Amino acid sequence: MALLTFDTAHKPRQAYASMAILLAVMLVFPFVASQFGNSWVRILDMALLYIMLALGLNIVVGFAGLLDLGYIAFFAVGAYLTGLMASPQFAALLESVVNYSPALGDSLTAMFGESIRTDGIHLSVWAIVPLAALVAALFGALLGAPTLKLRGDYLAIVTLGFGEIIRIFMNNLNDPINFTNGPQGINLIDPIRIFGVSLAGEAGSRATVYIGGLKLPSVNAYYFLFLLLCIVTIFMTSRLQHSRLGRAWVAIREDEIAAKAMGINTRNVKLLAFSMGASFGGVAGAMFAAFQGFISPESFSFTESIAVLAMVVLGGIGHIPGVVMGGVLLAALPEVLRHVVEPAQRTLFGKVLIEAEVLRQLLYGLAMVVIMLYRPAGLWPSPRKEDRPAAALAKEEAEEAA
């Protein structure tokens, strides 16, 4: 880790050099990995989405110190919004509205046009992304509002409750009006279309995208889009961190009473943390829906909220490079396990004793316990002690004294 640093304030040249190297590696990666088939790039596509989620959650947990255990709800909001607005689902919804209240059904058709009865609504990515960000931000404020006066552990449980409530609604909001299509989920979601080029490739092209003279597998095309979004996310969260607002967040995390006494409107600042964090989750959710083409409530469970939290905590709570690393490790981990550990077990023991999925869960659990006991600042904490939460420093001081 000493070779790579991203501390632009104290070591600018080394930091920018590190960033350049990393960017070069990331840009070249898909071309190299494609030689071995699509799976590695696909893994990284998902990892990039998880990194966006982790960075968004980092605002809430890392900067402002609010333990949100239901963060995946915003991912779900973005995904389902896309599912509703960029697939045939709206037609199904309309059908159910018509069954329930014909008058309402007619007025909606009048608003949007006859085609939505058969095809649904198909907004373009340029509309979906800001819409997802906005709606998710709204939900962020909505779900954050009741938690403003709660102390840490209660806040955690209430956010967990909200996450569950959202999932239950997603699972059941199909009757009488079919918003989410229930446990079956929504499929046939439009892929992303940029300047007329579909990132899933045109029909019959076997998932290959043609841009000008270039030919790319679809997963690679998505890779570059998600990489771009990730970079934008890193950029925005980094700017937020080192700003008046970022300071206010850390002040609240460190000592909320003192923060209030210094004139910070903690209610508004906390709501901003929830909203901003949620908006990144919403955009990631929209991308997820378009990428997979299909979503169901299973993808948005409490386990997923914990997975994202684990990335933030293990990586380096509050420290953006650490969070990114945590995201890469934990998102790529299951696949690495599947490709490495299972064959290894077969060679050693003749059969697979512990499946990759089970091993992944074990490692998650162990990691969370061990990290909190021995390295509460995460694996790659901020080099600036000022950015680390109190738990980590208290631990270090105890160690130094011993």
Place this chain on the structure above:
Amino acid sequence: MSATTTTATALLNISGVNKRFGGLQALTDVGIRIEQGQIYGLIGPNGAGKTTFFNVITGLYQPDTGRFELGGKPYSPSAPHEVAKAGIARTFQNIRLFGEMTALENVMVGRHVRTHQGVIGAILRHKAARAEEAAIRARARELLDFVGIGQFADRTARGLAYGDQRRLEIARALATEPRLLALDEPAAGMNATEKLALRELLVKIQAAGVTILLIEHDVKLMMGLCDRISVLEYGKLIAEGLPAEIQKNKAVIEAYLGTGPV
């Protein structure tokens, strides 16, 4: 200081504050009147209600009754951040710094209430945002120098010596551009030299035009420093006046030393 003062020119005018916690009447009909530019002292035995009164004035506790005026205009002590905005800043009995931030950043947080760049400014860093940020940083450095810890600007607040931490807390409070600076036992735990330095600092602050309200236990310090003093005991005001008067006041002496042969 003008000799004739009327209610209209008092900086802080508070009266009739009552506060009850369950079975305990913490404050009974307490009031205070501070003129612009004074250093005003609040003393009393432990548990008299001094910090409670502070907390009420600054919005941390909600009083049962009371009238609150700052600069002739009523203010509502309902939320601490509103109080800070109105112009009262405070320090805490048990220092409450933002431990993991540097000294400079602590003071920069103090500028929050007088600045306004938000999400857009943070992300875009346009000209106005950059200018504000530079101004915040410059002012914070100024204040650190003013209180005498400029050389520790980039030190983590937790790592500062105790006396410097107290100074930092004062610098942070000053960053909010208060009209009234309320200090809760700023000299606690200090030795004689440190207290002398603190006294100088407070006089310097007064000279810069900030009015000071001060809770302290060090009687000598208070007598030499304050323009007027109020004395609380068991939540009630038992004396108010010039330091010399307070020193000779029977009720005050009894409160501290008890009745009986002296």
Place this chain on the structure above:
Amino acid sequence: MMMSLGNVVCRRAAQQEKEKPTMETFIQQILNGLVLGSMYALIALGYTMVYGVLNLINFAHGDVLMIGAMVGLSILKFLDASFPGMAGGLQLAIAIVGAIPVAMLVNVLIERIAYRRLRNAPRLAPLITAIGVSILLQTIAMMIWGRSPLPFPQLLSSEPIMVGGAVISQTQVLLLVLAGCAMMGLVFLVEKTKMGRAMRAVAENPRVAGLMGVDSNRVVVITFAIGAALAAVAGVMWGANYASIQFAMGTVPGMKAFSAAVLGGIGNIYGAMIGGIVLGIIESLGAGYIGDLTGGFLGSNYQDIFAFIVLILVLTVRPSGIMGERVADRA
């Protein structure tokens, strides 16, 4: 999801509701609520006692319930194989008695390994550790007992008992009895015994209790042990009542029981008991009548959200709960 989302009797009652609302249905709902509530009360006691002494939410408590159920099932399978003629009631008793020490051991180990070092850390750390422990317990259970739901044998007679037009099973009656006894036993322990006094002292002010000669570590261990024992009873009875258990069964009931503890007043054992019963009844009535309340828009499959809504309401409107909180002064 699983049967914990609403027991069969509850759902059928809800359907009956739609056809013909009657007093009998109402009594049925109340009865269901009492049964469910006793379960929640047993689990809530574990949460509330631990929170009272440590200001910590033992996130893994729901999984201790699951371990109790799994161990109980394993015992039953063993008994079935080795002593095929044994009476169902006796089997159940042995299963419960066998599950308790295992659950106690697990909970005590968790405290020792995961929580003790973090006693004075800021609240974020032990909460995350607790989540990690929960994941570990579930994964280990998955490795030992498999991923799929396991059927729990029918041990007591399935002859329903009529109570004023409503139906209750023998298993459910046993649950009510066990819960009642457990609660009375706990009250006796806390009010009348030396250990109980020590527990209350540590719950109130650990440092001063220490100065008075109370070994607070020992009290904490005993608190965890008792909580686990109650959870084990609840776990085995859960299996007996719903006839099916699974490695993930503990999460949702755990969260609901925690809501019940908060509803009653966290740290307050009377609060946990009352909160549990009240929440059970709210959930049962809510699931039964929600269809009517929302004009058919929401159905009884939304049952799970009641606990969370109650939690949010309590924390917003009256955070100290019905009976008032009793948490340690850890200043």
